[in-house]
Amino acid sequence: MLLTTIGSVLLLLFSCSTFTSIEAYDPLDPNGNITLKWDVISWTPDGYVAVVTMYNFQQYRHIQEPGWTLGWTWAKKEVIWNMMGSQTTEQGDCSKFKAGIPHCCKKDPTVVDLLPGTPYNQQIANCCKGGVLNSWAQDPNNAVSSFQISVGSAGTTNKTVKLPRNFTLKAPGPGYTCGPAKIVRPTQFITNDKRRVTQALMTWNITCTYSQFLAQKTPTCCVSLSSFYNDTIVDCPTCTCGCQNKTQPDSCVNPDSPHLSSVVSSSGKPTNTPLVQCTSHMCPIRVHWHVKLNYKEYWRIKITITNFNYRMNYSQWNLVVQHPNFDNLTQLFSFKYKSLTPYEGLNDTGMLWGVKFYNDFLSSAASYGNVQSEILFRKDKSTFTFDKGWAFPRRIYFNGDNCVMPPPDAYPWSPNATSKLVFSILSTIIATLASFIILLLN
Numbered sequence: 001m002l003l004t005t006i007g008s009v010l011l012l013l014f015s016c017s018t019f020t021s022i023e024a025y026d027p028l029d030p031n032g033n034i035t036l037k038w039d040v041i042s043w044t045p046d047g048y049v050a051v052v053t054m055y056n057f058q059q060y061r062h063i064q065e066p067g068w069t070l071g072w073t074w075a076k077k078e079v080i081w082n083m084m085g086s087q088t089t090e091q092g093d094c095s096k097f098k099a100g101i102p103h104c105c106k107k108d109p110t111v112v113d114l115l116p117g118t119p120y121n122q123q124i125a126n127c128c129k130g131g132v133l134n135s136w137a138q139d140p141n142n143a144v145s146s147f148q149i150s151v152g153s154a155g156t157t158n159k160t161v162k163l164p165r166n167f168t169l170k171a172p173g174p175g176y177t178c179g180p181a182k183i184v185r186p187t188q189f190i191t192n193d194k195r196r197v198t199q200a201l202m203t204w205n206i207t208c209t210y211s212q213f214l215a216q217k218t219p220t221c222c223v224s225l226s227s228f229y230n231d232t233i234v235d236c237p238t239c240t241c242g243c244q245n246k247t248q249p250d251s252c253v254n255p256d257s258p259h260l261s262s263v264v265s266s267s268g269k270p271t272n273t274p275l276v277q278c279t280s281h282m283c284p285i286r287v288h289w290h291v292k293l294n295y296k297e298y299w300r301i302k303i304t305i306t307n308f309n310y311r312m313n314y315s316q317w318n319l320v321v322q323h324p325n326f327d328n329l330t331q332l333f334s335f336k337y338k339s340l341t342p343y344e345g346l347n348d349t350g351m352l353w354g355v356k357f358y359n360d361f362l363s364s365a366a367s368y369g370n371v372q373s374e375i376l377f378r379k380d381k382s383t384f385t386f387d388k389g390w391a392f393p394r395r396i397y398f399n400g401d402n403c404v405m406p407p408p409d410a411y412p413w414s415p416n417a418t419s420k421l422v423f424s425i426l427s428t429i430i431a432t433l434a435s436f437i438i439l440l441l442n
């Protein structure tokens, strides 16, 4: 008992310190980034026309409504004469222009995508999706966004153009960090009939990467577990995403509160500040993993995702699951699946998402938002076991953000695995101690 307590305390310490040290690097998507490419397609008397294309190369992180916001700082006194497929949010001070007023005169313009339904004469290819950018694994055809920009008071040759600086990408909250613009080999364009190749006059790239810690200081998602072989439901760790504060009653909402609808509708805060239902974990999202049935050749699990956030509908949500045996998923009911292989030889990770128009929309807590599916796995007799939490996932991400798992010693045990319990707790403590010491040394 004492050992368990020490173990849990250390685990808690350990999980807190690992969380705060999360960096941009994501082991399940090591190359994930959003790349912006500026292709200068013509020179004008006082500047250039460029097509700016945003590629979401992230496997499972997308940008949902209300969409991306892109900003930068001009290097000189550039202005934007006009734009197609997007617009700046502010025009700024164009008072020194007499004939012809620019679209934007700000030193640091902020650009947003146009909405669907924009007149054709203001569109270009891949524009006008309200800033929604799908992920590369889920929908590569919609993981690209473009606009055209006509820049004045700028250089008019590839020697005199000054690259814009200090790019910022918001989704629409924080999380992304963009590197400097780098001149790269000019993009080549192949005509539709593939008989001619043209090229940009000049091209530069900017790479932006995501860090969960920059986006949100606290976790946003947790995992609970249960199984047919043990009655215990292992709930999300208490206070995973915050604690209920009795002295501050509006820190969360009770679903049976009589003035619920007025609290939800009067909350004018931006959507990236969640308004959650009161729970012990206070997370906006809970993923429940239930080991449901054990057949001779197969075993079956049920996944339920519950939205506790009153301020957010999740469209095109996705789940990344790392789990032994995930390479032998046999049948999936009402979710889509794609295997992810971030490295050669790592094949236990898969991505799940909803079926379009059926359950790809996880509505807010106001309408009891939840989605569920069952998965059938084929047993690999040489590795299959219900011991040691084997039937549970190692790691789960919701929309690219890491979900906090219960500590390993709390996993439901199968009755005939108790002899291994003590050993496992001991090894957990030793591993935790070791990591803790390593952390202290760093």
Ligand SMILES: *[C@@H]1O[C@H](CO)[C@@H](O)[C@H](O)[C@H]1NC(C)=O
Binding pocket: 031, 032, 033, 034, 035, 057, 207
């Ligand atoms: C961005 O992602 C692409 C596609 O995965 C990759 O080829 C490229 O190397 C990445 N760029 C950086 C700077 O990581």
Ligand SMILES: *[C@@H]1O[C@H](CO)[C@@H](O)[C@H](O)[C@H]1NC(C)=O
Binding pocket: 158, 159, 183, 202
């Ligand atoms: C600019 O153009 C010249 C010739 O047109 C080319 O040799 C040079 O590499 C270009 N420089 C850049 C930075 O693209």
Ligand SMILES: *[C@@H]1O[C@H](CO)[C@@H](O)[C@H](O)[C@H]1NC(C)=O
Binding pocket: 073, 074, 075, 165, 166
């Ligand atoms: C870019 O940002 C850095 C750091 O925030 C700042 O020092 C620098 O002056 C900025 N550059 C421009 C051109 O605004």
Ligand SMILES: *[C@@H]1O[C@H](CO)[C@@H](O)[C@H](O)[C@H]1NC(C)=O
Binding pocket: 035, 036, 037, 055, 184, 185, 204, 205
């Ligand atoms: C620049 O970005 C484009 C589009 O993502 C990519 O195809 C190209 O390889 C990038 N160039 C470099 C040098 O990273």
Ligand SMILES: *[C@@H]1O[C@H](CO)[C@@H](O)[C@H](O)[C@H]1NC(C)=O
Binding pocket: 243, 245, 246, 247, 248
């Ligand atoms: C609860 O809220 C009050 C007022 O905002 C704050 O002073 C106090 O520290 C909070 N307590 C906890 C446990 O978060």
Ligand SMILES: *[C@@H]1O[C@H](CO)[C@@H](O)[C@H](O)[C@H]1NC(C)=O
Binding pocket: 310, 311, 312, 313, 363, 364
């Ligand atoms: C969620 O979607 C529903 C139905 O489309 C809509 O009525 C509601 O206003 C949305 N809630 C939020 C917080 O966006």
Ligand SMILES: *[C@@H]1O[C@H](CO)[C@@H](O)[C@H](O)[C@H]1NC(C)=O
Binding pocket: 327, 328, 378, 380
């Ligand atoms: C997956 O299942 C197939 C069919 O039963 C089997 O042949 C294969 O060996 C299994 N692969 C692994 C890695 O278990």
Ligand SMILES: *[C@@H]1O[C@H](CO)[C@@H](O)[C@H](O)[C@H]1NC(C)=O
Binding pocket: 327, 345, 346, 347, 348
């Ligand atoms: C998955 O990886 C394991 C270990 O690297 C390997 O034994 C197994 O054959 C792989 N499965 C498939 C389907 O490639």
Ligand SMILES: *[C@@H]1O[C@H](CO)[C@@H](O)[C@H](O)[C@H]1NC(C)=O
Binding pocket: 230, 231, 232, 234, 409, 410, 411, 412, 413, 414, 415
């Ligand atoms: C069920 O799992 C819990 C750990 O979560 C364990 O304490 C309990 O002994 C298990 N029950 C049985 C019947 O094995």
